[in-house]
Amino acid sequence: MSNVLIYVEAENGAAKKSFLEAVSYGAAVAEMLGGKAIAIATADLSTDHAGEVAKFGADKVLHYGGTVVQGSQIAELVAAAAQQENAAVIITAKSINADLAVPMIGAKLKAAVATNVTALPDLSNGFTVTRAAYTGKAITQVSLTGAVKVLSIKKNASGLKEYNKVLVVESFSASISPSKITVKEVKKQTGEILLPEADIVVSAGRGLKGPENWGMIEELAKTLGAATACSKPVSDMDWRPHHEHVGQTGIKVSPNLYFAIGISGAIQHLAGVNSSKVIVVINKDPEAPFFKSADYGIVGDAFEIVPKLNEALKAAL
Amino acid sequence: MKILVCISHVPDTNAKIPFKDGKPDLSGISFVIAPYDDFALARAVELRDQTKGKLTVLNVGLADTEPTIRKALAIGADDAIRVNAHPHDAFYVASQIAAIAKQENYDLILMGRESSDFNGGQVHGMVAEMLGLPCVVPCMKLDLNGNVATMQREIEGGKEIVEVATPFVAGCQEPIAEWKIPNMRGIMSAKTKPLKVVEPIPVETYTNISKYEMPPQRSSVKMIDKDNIGELVRLLREEAKVL
Numbered sequence: 001m002s003n004v005l006i007y008v009e010a011e012n013g014a015a016k017k018s019f020l021e022a023v024s025y026g027a028a029v030a031e032m033l034g035g036k037a038i039a040i041a042t043a044d045l046s047t048d049h050a051g052e053v054a055k056f057g058a059d060k061v062l063h064y065g066g067t068v069v070q071g072s073q074i075a076e077l078v079a080a081a082a083q084q085e086n087a088a089v090i091i092t093a094k095s096i097n098a099d100l101a102v103p104m105i106g107a108k109l110k111a112a113v114a115t116n117v118t119a120l121p122d123l124s125n126g127f128t129v130t131r132a133a134y135t136g137k138a139i140t141q142v143s144l145t146g147a148v149k150v151l152s153i154k155k156n157a158s159g160l161k162e163y164n165k166v167l168v169v170e171s172f173s174a175s176i177s178p179s180k181i182t183v184k185e186v187k188k189q190t191g192e193i194l195l196p197e198a199d200i201v202v203s204a205g206r207g208l209k210g211p212e213n214w215g216m217i218e219e220l221a222k223t224l225g226a227a228t229a230c231s232k233p234v235s236d237m238d239w240r241p242h243h244e245h246v247g248q249t250g251i252k253v254s255p256n257l258y259f260a261i262g263i264s265g266a267i268q269h270l271a272g273v274n275s276s277k278v279i280v281v282i283n284k285d286p287e288a289p290f291f292k293s294a295d296y297g298i299v300g301d302a303f304e305i306v307p308k309l310n311e312a313l314k315a316a317l
Numbered sequence: 318m319k320i321l322v323c324i325s326h327v328p329d330t331n332a333k334i335p336f337k338d339g340k341p342d343l344s345g346i347s348f349v350i351a352p353y354d355d356f357a358l359a360r361a362v363e364l365r366d367q368t369k370g371k372l373t374v375l376n377v378g379l380a381d382t383e384p385t386i387r388k389a390l391a392i393g394a395d396d397a398i399r400v401n402a403h404p405h406d407a408f409y410v411a412s413q414i415a416a417i418a419k420q421e422n423y424d425l426i427l428m429g430r431e432s433s434d435f436n437g438g439q440v441h442g443m444v445a446e447m448l449g450l451p452c453v454v455p456c457m458k459l460d461l462n463g464n465v466a467t468m469q470r471e472i473e474g475g476k477e478i479v480e481v482a483t484p485f486v487a488g489c490q491e492p493i494a495e496w497k498i499p500n501m502r503g504i505m506s507a508k509t510k511p512l513k514v515v516e517p518i519p520v521e522t523y524t525n526i527s528k529y530e531m532p533p534q535r536s537s538v539k540m541i542d543k544d545n546i547g548e549l550v551r552l553l554r555e556e557a558k559v560l
Contacts, residue, residue, distance in 0.1 A: 070451075071442065071452065071454070072445070072446075072451065072452065075442075075446070095473065096454075096455070096470075096471065096472050096473060099438055099454070100441075100442050100452060100454050100488075101442075102439065102442065103407065103411075103437075103438070103439035103440070103441070103442030103443040103446070104442045104443070104445065104446040104452075106407075106408060106439065106442075106443060107408070107411065107442070107443040107446035107447055108446060110521075110523070111523065112523035112524050113407065113408065113437075113439055113523075113524070114524065115436070115437050115438055115439060116436060116437075128527060132436070132532070133434065133435050133436065133526075133529075134328065134334045134341070134433070134434055134435075134436075135330070135433055135436055136532060137333065137334040137532065138334050138336075138341055138529055138530070138531065138532065139529070139530040139531070139532050139533075140526050140528065140529055140530075141526070141527045141528035141529075141530070142524050142525065142526050142527065143524070143525045143526075143527045144523060144524055145523050145524070145525065146523030146524075179451065180451040180481055180482070180485075181451050181453060181479050181480070181481045182479060182480045182481070183477055183478070183479050184467070184477075184478040184479060184480055185477060185478040186472070186475070186476075186477045186478075187475045187476050187477070187478075188472065188473075188474050188475035188476075188477075189474050189475055190474075192474055194473045194474050195473070195474075196473060197473075200559075224560075241475075242457065242471065242491070242492065243471055243472075243473070243474060243475060243476070248330055248352070248433065249352055249353065249490065249491060252436075256559045257553065257557075257559040257560070267330075267331060267333070268330060268331075271330075274532065277557075277559065278553070278557045278559050279535070280549070280553070281538070291538050291540075292538070293535060294535070294538045295535060295536075295538060295539065295557065296538065296539050296540075296541060296549060296552060296553070296557075297538045297539070297540050297541070298540070298541050298542075298543050298546075298549065299540070299543065300543030304543070305543055305546065308546045309546050309549065309550075312546045312547050312549075312550045313550055313560075316547075316550045316554070316560075317560065
């Protein structure tokens with residue numbers, strides 16, 4: 001029997017949506033392998049919210065009573081759970097800490113690792129996954145031959161699916177080493193929608209002319225329940241914080257809907273957004289290269305169009 | 318302070334990746350130090366100067382990567398090691414780095430948060446695990462005070478300040494330092510700096526790229542008149558079904 005273990009990261013008591021997507025992905029893989037989909041979560045997941053993990057596909061939720069703060073500790077926890085459950089496949093969504101845990105789990109278990117996986121695996125001839133290479137300029141099929149496989153999946157790799165399984169919670173204990181890294185200070189903007197988790201992203205570039213003009217972008221994002229993002233020049237000039245920068249050297253996003261406002265569409269920017277499902281480009285330059293990579297485009301002045309779009313959306317939604 | 322910077326040799330990020338016979342054809346493309354590795358190298362040069370230490374660059378690659386390694390020497394590394402092997406996957410590369418680091422006992426092992434060719438973001442974590450060292454990724458600022466480093470790390474929606482004692486591994490990104498452009502003196506001296514070629518240790522690997530494809534192209538863009546914004550909202554709801 002080949003079980004699948006899914007790491008579930010939670011915030012404010014509830015599982016993050018991208019990690020619920022990982023649970024659905026894991027449930028689909030478990031069905032293919034004829035095994036169980038088992039989730040592992042820490043005390044960050046409150047038991048009130050554990051039902052969502054079963055709803056989206058987990059046969060069982062292992063609940064670790066403590067919290068873990070560093071990637072190395074997540075790796076220890078997940079490796080211990082994988083060994084207990086005899087997991088053949090380990091799955092996680094992307095987050096800063098999970099991204100570091102993934103290679104550490106790989107090295108611990110001598111597993112085959114694939115990150116940024118964009119679709120369900122193909123099991124017709126071994127175990128093959130699809131992932132992007134050259135920052136989205138090529139797609140590769142990677143065959144994983146290790147006895148244990150570790151996959152980190154991108155948002156929208158397979159989406160959320162309701163399985164509505166019966167919730168089974170089992171407490172899990174493991175001895176986790178103290179981290180050698182001391183966290184001195186955390187500066188986090190609260191209340192905003194996190195970019196890697198967002199279904200809709202409203203991104204703006206140099207066409208906005210200055211940081212004082214971001215009010216309309218934030219309003220549009222608020223109407224849509226979207227995260228705000230920006231191009232590299234904008235974060236380089238400190239108009240917006242670095243964690244909003246999407247592109248080759250910033251965050252890579254794959255939301256359902258990406259608005260690019262006043263961004264010309266340099267190849268490095270496209271590399272960070274080209275796996276978005278639908279792209280809308282608003283630019284006053286009809287020759288902006290971004291229009292070639294868009295699904296919908298409007299030629300015009302952002303200062304005129306964005307407020308109008310916001311009003312139209314408010315009326316419609 | 319003994320500093321190791323691991324660099325990848327990757328296609329220039331401005332280049333389109335052409336395909337030939339179902340594979341990327343990189344023959345006409347210039348290669349560079351991977352952008353994130355270049356940030357790590359730039360900060361490492363500053364830290365080497367501050368601590369009057371020694372800075373080594375390491376690349377796992379065949380002889381064609383030597384011009385890229387020489388560029389790192391021109392930027393300011395003191396010497397270089399090339400592990401003479403095709404970098405099969407992250408586990409293979411990390412195993413080679415760890416084998417060398419076990420003998421050399423570096424205080425700092427820096428590299429980029431990910432390479433720009435296969436974007437795995439795995440090598441730093443694997444090296445740290447293999448050596449039993451702490452690992453900080455993505456590291457946006459790194460200051461040393463004696464053997465204690467204060468680092469700024471990007472987290473979702475913000476940043477955190479962490480402290481860790483050497484030795485450790487860090488995966489770096491901007492704005493840790495400004496990229497350095499080699500000057501003429503650097504380029505001249507790079508030609509005579511030591512570049513040691515070592516043979517790889519045997520490593521069993523568990524991943525193989527079985528196929529390359531071009532990314533799917535978007536069907537042509539649908540243009541909407543700026544005086545008809547309602548049409549965009551309708552299309553997003555009814556056609557694209559994303560609202």
